Amino acid sequence: MSYLFNTPEQQQQMLQTIGVDSLEALFSTIPSDLRLDRPLDLPPALTEMELQKHFSNLASQNVGPGDRVCMLGGGAYDHFVPAAVDEIARRGEFYTAYTPYQAEASQGSLQTFFEFQSLICQLTGMDVSNASLYEGGTCVSEAAFMAMRVTNRHNRVVLLGSLHPEYRQVVETYLRHLNCEVVIVPCKDGSVDPADVDAAMDDQTACLVIQHPNFFGTLEEAAELTEIAHRYGALSVVSYDPISLGILSRPGDYGADIAIAEGQSLGTPLQFGGPYLGLFSCSEKFVRRMPGRLIGQTVDRNGKRCYVLNLQAREQHIRRDKATSNICSNQGLIAIRAAVYLSLLGKQGIREVAELSCQKAHYAADQLTSVEGIELLFPERPYFKEFAVSCSEGADYLLRKARQAGFDLGPELSRFTFENNPESYQTAVLVAITEQRTREEIDRLVTALKA
Amino acid sequence: MRNKLATQSLFALSQPGRRGAQFPAADVPVKPLEELIPAQALATEPTGLPEVTESDVIRHFVNLSTLNMCVDTHFYPLGSCTMKYNPKRHERLSSLPGIVDLHPYQNQADLQGMLGLLYEMQEMLAEISGLPAVSLQPAAGAQGEFTALLTAKAYFEDKGEKRTKVLFPNSAHGTNPASAAIAGFDCVQLASSKEGLVDLEDLKSHLDDQTAVFMVTNPNTLGLFEKDIKQIAQMVHDVGGLVYIDGANMNAILGYTRPGDFGGDMMHFNVHKTFTGPHGAGGPGSGPIAVRDFLADFLPGPVISHDASAEEGEAYQLVTPPKSIGRVRSFCGNIGILVRGYCYLRTLGAAGLKAVSENAVLNANYLKALLKDVLPVPNGDLCMHEFVASASKSKAANGITAMDIAKRLLDFGFHAPTVYFPLVVPEAIMVEPTETESKETLDAFAETIVKILQEDPEFLHQAPHSTDVSRPDEVVAARNPILQCCDSE
Numbered sequence: 001m002s003y004l005f006n007t008p009e010q011q012q013q014m015l016q017t018i019g020v021d022s023l024e025a026l027f028s029t030i031p032s033d034l035r036l037d038r039p040l041d042l043p044p045a046l047t048e049m050e051l052q053k054h055f056s057n058l059a060s061q062n063v064g065p066g067d068r069v070c071m072l073g074g075g076a077y078d079h080f081v082p083a084a085v086d087e088i089a090r091r092g093e094f095y096t097a098y099t100p101y102q103a104e105a106s107q108g109s110l111q112t113f114f115e116f117q118s119l120i121c122q123l124t125g126m127d128v129s130n131a132s133l134y135e136g137g138t139c140v141s142e143a144a145f146m147a148m149r150v151t152n153r154h155n156r157v158v159l160l161g162s163l164h165p166e167y168r169q170v171v172e173t174y175l176r177h178l179n180c181e182v183v184i185v186p187c188k189d190g191s192v193d194p195a196d197v198d199a200a201m202d203d204q205t206a207c208l209v210i211q212h213p214n215f216f217g218t219l220e221e222a223a224e225l226t227e228i229a230h231r232y233g234a235l236s237v238v239s240y241d242p243i244s245l246g247i248l249s250r251p252g253d254y255g256a257d258i259a260i261a262e263g264q265s266l267g268t269p270l271q272f273g274g275p276y277l278g279l280f281s282c283s284e285k286f287v288r289r290m291p292g293r294l295i296g297q298t299v300d301r302n303g304k305r306c307y308v309l310n311l312q313a314r315e316q317h318i319r320r321d322k323a324t325s326n327i328c329s330n331q332g333l334i335a336i337r338a339a340v341y342l343s344l345l346g347k348q349g350i351r352e353v354a355e356l357s358c359q360k361a362h363y364a365a366d367q368l369t370s371v372e373g374i375e376l377l378f379p380e381r382p383y384f385k386e387f388a389v390s391c392s393e394g395a396d397y398l399l400r401k402a403r404q405a406g407f408d409l410g411p412e413l414s415r416f417t418f419e420n421n422p423e424s425y426q427t428a429v430l431v432a433i434t435e436q437r438t439r440e441e442i443d444r445l446v447t448a449l450k451a
Numbered sequence: 452m453r454n455k456l457a458t459q460s461l462f463a464l465s466q467p468g469r470r471g472a473q474f475p476a477a478d479v480p481v482k483p484l485e486e487l488i489p490a491q492a493l494a495t496e497p498t499g500l501p502e503v504t505e506s507d508v509i510r511h512f513v514n515l516s517t518l519n520m521c522v523d524t525h526f527y528p529l530g531s532c533t534m535k536y537n538p539k540r541h542e543r544l545s546s547l548p549g550i551v552d553l554h555p556y557q558n559q560a561d562l563q564g565m566l567g568l569l570y571e572m573q574e575m576l577a578e579i580s581g582l583p584a585v586s587l588q589p590a591a592g593a594q595g596e597f598t599a600l601l602t603a604k605a606y607f608e609d610k611g612e613k614r615t616k617v618l619f620p621n622s623a624h625g626t627n628p629a630s631a632a633i634a635g636f637d638c639v640q641l642a643s644s645k646e647g648l649v650d651l652e653d654l655k656s657h658l659d660d661q662t663a664v665f666m667v668t669n670p671n672t673l674g675l676f677e678k679d680i681k682q683i684a685q686m687v688h689d690v691g692g693l694v695y696i697d698g699a700n701m702n703a704i705l706g707y708t709r710p711g712d713f714g715g716d717m718m719h720f721n722v723h724k725t726f727t728g729p730h731g732a733g734g735p736g737s738g739p740i741a742v743r744d745f746l747a748d749f750l751p752g753p754v755i756s757h758d759a760s761a762e763e764g765e766a767y768q769l770v771t772p773p774k775s776i777g778r779v780r781s782f783c784g785n786i787g788i789l790v791r792g793y794c795y796l797r798t799l800g801a802a803g804l805k806a807v808s809e810n811a812v813l814n815a816n817y818l819k820a821l822l823k824d825v826l827p828v829p830n831g832d833l834c835m836h837e838f839v840a841s842a843s844k845s846k847a848a849n850g851i852t853a854m855d856i857a858k859r860l861l862d863f864g865f866h867a868p869t870v871y872f873p874l875v876v877p878e879a880i881m882v883e884p885t886e887t888e889s890k891e892t893l894d895a896f897a898e899t900i901v902k903i904l905q906e907d908p909e910f911l912h913q914a915p916h917s918t919d920v921s922r923p924d925e926v927v928a929a930r931n932p933i934l935q936c937c938d939s940e
Contacts, residue, residue, distance in 0.1 A: 003535075003536055003538060003798075003799075003807075003886070003887050004806060004807070004810045004886050004887065005887065005888065005889040006810065006813070006814075006890050010889075010890045011810075011813060013890070014813055014814075014816075014817040014890060015813070017817055017820050017821070018813075018816045018817055018819075018833075019820070020816075020833070023809045023812075023813060026809070026812045026816055027707055027812065028833065029675065029676040029678055029831075029833055029835075030676050030678070030704070030707060030708050031678055031681070033681070034680070034681060034708050034712060034713045035707060035708055036581075036706060036707060036708055036709055036712065039801040039802065039805070040578055040579060040705075040706050040801040040804060040805070041578050041801070042575055042579075042796065042800055042801045042804070043571070043575075043797060044800055045797070045798060045799055045800030045801075045802070045803050046797050046798060046800075047798075048540050048798070051540065051544065051794060051797055052540070052543075052544065054797070055544045055547060055550070055794075056547070057564075058549075058550070058564040058565070058567065059547045059548065059549030059550050059564055060549060060564065061563045061564030061565075061567065062549045062550070062553055062561060062562055062563070062564040062565050063549075063557070063558075063561035070554060072554040072556050072557065073556075074555075075781060075782075076554055076555055076556070076782070078554070082471075082472050082505075084471070084505055084508055087509065088508075088509070088512045088516070091512075091513070091516045092521055092522070092523030092524070092537075093516035093517060093519045093521050093523065093524065094516050094519065094521070094731070094732055095521075095537070095542075095729040095731050095732070096521040096522035096523045096537050096729050096730065097519045097520065097521035097522070097730065097731075097732040098527065098529060098532055098534055098730045098732065098733065099532075099730070099732070099733040100732065100733070101529075101869070102520075102857065102858075102861065102866065103920070103923045104858065104861055104918040104920055104921060104923075105519070105520040105525075105861050105866055105918065106518075106520070106732070107458075107518040107519070107918075107919055107920055108515040108516045108517065108518035108519035109515075109519055109732035109733070111458065111460075111515050111518070112512065112515055112732075113732075113733075114934075114935070115460060115461050115462075115936065117934055117935050118460075118461075118462065118936040119461075119500060119501075121935045122498050122499035123498050123500065128934045128935065129934075129935070132734070134590040134591065134594065134735075134780060135590065135780055135781060135782075136781060137778070137780050137781035138590065138594070138779070138780050145633070164781065166778055166781040166782070167781060169777050169778040170777070170778050170779060170780060170781065173601065173751070173776055173777035173778055173779055174633070174779075176777070177601065177604055177634060177635040178633075178635045179635075219488070219489070219492050222492070223491065247484060247488065247493060247494060248488070248492055248494060249491070249492055249493060249494050249495070250494060250498070253494070253495075262781075269551045270551075270552055270553060270554045270555070271545075271550070271553065271786055271787045272553040272554070272562075272565055272782070272783060272786040273555035273781070273782025273783045273784070273786055274590065274735070274780075274782055274784055274785040274786050274787065274788075275590070275734075275735030275785040275786075275787050275788060276782075287932060287934070293733065294932070295934070296928040296929070296932050296933055296934055297928070297933040297934075298923050298924045298925065298927050298928035298933070299923070299924055299927065300920040300921050300922055300923045300924065301913065301921050301922040301924070302921065304920050306919075306920035306923045307923070308923045308925050308928050310925070310928045310929060310934070311929055311932060315625075316593070316625040316626050316628075316629035317624075317625040317626075317872070318625070319625075319629075320625045320628040320629060320638075321628035321629055321632040322632070323625070323629045323632075325629070325633070326593045326594075326596070326597055326626050326629035326630040326632075326633055327591070327593060328591065328592065328593045328624075328625075328626050329591045329592070329593070329723070329730075329733060329734040329736040330733050330734045331731075331733075331734045331735045332730075332731045332732040332733030332734045332735075333729070333731030333732060333733075333734065333735060334731075334734075334735060336512075336731075336732065339512075340508060340512060342500055343461055343471060343500075343501060343503055343508045343512075344472040344503075344505060344508050345471070345472050345500065346465075346469070346470055346471060346472075346500045346501055346502040346503065347497040347498050347499065347500040347501075347502060348470055348497075348502065349470060349471070349472045349473075349474070349500075350498060350500060351498075352474045353474060355477075355484065356474060356475075356477055358484070358487060358488070359477050359479055359481050359482065359487075360477070360479050362482065362487050363479035363480065382487065382488055382489055382492070384488070399558070403558065408554065408557060408558075410556050410557075411556035435474055438478055439478040439479045440478075442479070
């Protein structure tokens with residue numbers, strides 16, 4: 001086997017040095033009645049050449065965006081990934097390194113994560129960012145935990161009903177066993193009424209979780225909702241779309257306490273849902289309550305600027321059951337991708353990607369609703385790059401017809417459970433348009449749907 | 452050689468008007484943004500992202516990358532982390548069109564290749580663990596622990612029991628107690644025996660009808676196989692509790708013994724450790740869990756089911772188990788890492804996997820034998836795939852600490868072992884060579900340690916001497932945290 005280096009002769013020499021007479025004898029501390037007395041029942045081993053054929057076969061059983069035009073959304077988006085992102089992320093010096101516990105041997109990763117933190121702060125207008133969490137859904141739970149610690153209110157969190165339904169499910173899984181009530185404020189006509197939020201808040205609420213743009217792609221009254229949260233002494237947690245901040249007001253600008261996001265859009269391929277990237281930033285005053293890794297700048301013994309893992313005393317390997325979270329490994333390599341992506345785009349590029357996505361999405365919505373039977377589900381609400389349409393012939397019909405023409409739309413809303421599940425959702429699907437979509441593609445879809 | 456520009460921050464490189472990516476002009480009629488988005492939702496000024504060219508970006512990050520030690524360039528014997536070689540075929544295959552570009556909400560009929568792969572992965576993990584039901588969803592080992600604890604909790608509640616306690620040895624990974632705490636359990640830490648194993652008497656004294664789960668790493672964090680594991684499991688089962696195996700050390704026992712066979716009810720895998728998902732400078736990992744059949748209904752969804760008699764395109768389905776604890780993350784899991792793990796398992800097969808453990812254990816015991824006179828190992832005669840030595844002797848003799856040795860090793864082109872963990876060994880040096888190292892490398896490493904221990908202690912306190920920076924001041928960093936670029940140097 002090509003991954004194992006020692007020859008049988010070397011193995012014999014090594015066994016001699018150890019003072020045992022066989023490989024088997026090295027396992028003598030495993031009691032014999034606990035030993036597996038047969039080979040594992042696994043598929044046969046394949047050489048690299050055979051494995052590659054096997055993979056080509058598996059891949060050909062999937063139909064990907066290479067085969068169809070991707071207009072799928074719901075928290076994962078087909079944004080363009082510049083070649084330089086892959087080039088950096090594929091460097092062995094980054095992807096085969098580990099958590100930078102020995103700072104001198106890891107200044108490359110450390111400075112990159114430090115710059116990642118800086119880029120996220122610039123993007124969001126927040127004071128501090130950690131060096132990443134797992135993904136967007138778990139970020140909501142980590143934010144809720146942090147809000148509970150900061151406010152010392154452990155029994156109640158309020159979520160907008162327009163939060164991604166899978167994020168909501170994750171929060172419910174995480175909090176159910178802590179006797180923490182998760183209150184959902186129903187979403188009406190594509191967004192949540194601030195008056196309903198006000199009614200749901202009380203002085204025992206740890207945080208209000210807002211998604212803006214929300215799961216349906218529409219905008220919430222994020223600034224007003226943040227004010228409402230603060231009026232009750234709760235933290236405002238905003239889940240944002242990182243691309244949207246090229247044109248939308250930043251969470252830090254309207255006073256959010258914690259800003260979280262799914263960072264997949266920032267240079268990471270779709271890869272069937274993971275690994276993705278949890279972005280987590282907050283106000284400076286909460287920095288010692290933050291979950292996850294933090295990289296800090298310092299000086300070395302010669303006074304030279306350098307970087308270290310900082311404030312580790314909050315973490316599980318030191319504080320054990322009193323830690324801010326159980327998170328150990330984060331998403332270092334995906335954070336590197338995001339750092340390279342944001343560097344390449346810069347302030348002008350992020351604005352262009354956001355504007356292109358927004359303009360093309362509005363063109364697509366105009367064109368799609370010119371098809372008989374297709375309407376915007378929430379015609380009154382402003383949206384960024386994603387919108388819900390209903391189809392009088394049903395969601396399945398629309399998806400099938402689009403698929404036959406070479407387009408993937410969705411997800412269909414009937415896939416999820418919502419707090420108030422209006423009948424109209426049953427015939428609706430999301431459509432997401434990134435900067436990669438062209439007028440020609442949109443027109444072709446519309447022509448096919450009209451046929 | 453690198454010049455000063457090489458490690459300047461991105462923000463210092465920024466020049467107004469530079470750019471690293473360009474996008475085509477809009478090909479649709481463009482409306483004023485204010486017509487599309489309400490004014491109060493729009494940004495009043497652009498973000499503060501830097502303005503640099505693509506060549507700036509490439510040179511900057513390539514230069515930074517050269518400041519790293521990594522598995523591709525250096526021996527990386529970081530105990531407990533299993534830094535083995537990352538096969539390059541995995542990177543190519545996981546990037547294939549039809550693998551890397553699948554959206555999580557595509558039609559299932561269009562995903563049969565991917566779902567089939569993941570189903571096969573579930574089956575292989577079940578066989579390797581001896582535990583029949585698998586959920587691939589957890590994003591990392593620590594999330595696997597948390598997920599399994601919630602699964603156990605749901606199981607007890609389903610039986611009408613409310614158990615409150617999770618027990619773990621004092622040598623446990625910090626994630627064990629942290630996961631138990633966020634799952635809402637009370638944490639109980641157990642003493643270790645003189646041999647560095649679970650102290651059966653102490654365990655016994657804490658077992659009662661409130662015991663939900665006993666969490667144990669086997670082989671344990673000292674690199675020793677818990678020889679009494681079957682009896683331990685029986686004791687936990689006798690009070691109605693469940694045994695959780697932290698799978699961090701699975702690399703030592705593949706094909707030799709299985710958690711399901713020695714009494715475990717639940718476990719997680721660290722795909723990035725055992726099955727060579729690259730560690731990515733701190734992630735992504737992947738932490739699927741395997742459980743006994745009576746826990747299967749409680750697993751988080753989705754899991755992948757297979758119905759051979761289904762219509763074409765429907766054989767593999769994403770399903771949520773009937774009494775599921777819910778979701779622990781969005782979508783299906785860290786698929787890109789699972790695909791790499793799948794490649795590894797398909798490359799090795801049963802015999803190859805067993806050889807992995809044999810060579811990992813051989814390498815660890817060989818290195819231990821080479822070092823035992825200068826760095827004594829307090830616990831155990833034979834170790835599994837790693838061992839914990841102690842620098843106490845050298846510290847007492849001439850003040851050379853575990854940290855000094857770790858830092859000086861960097862000068863000789865070796866990454867340092869894990870130091871000061873596990874906490875139960877003073878001046879701990881935890882070495883894990885893995886199976887992908889040659890005898891020549893191990894010999895050179897051992898010789899270097901012997902040499903270091905003969906060096907001037909004062910010189911060692913100042914080590915490393917050849918790296919770009921040396922001994923960063925962590926106290927200053929913590930006292931006055933600087934967490935983002937605040938200047939344009």
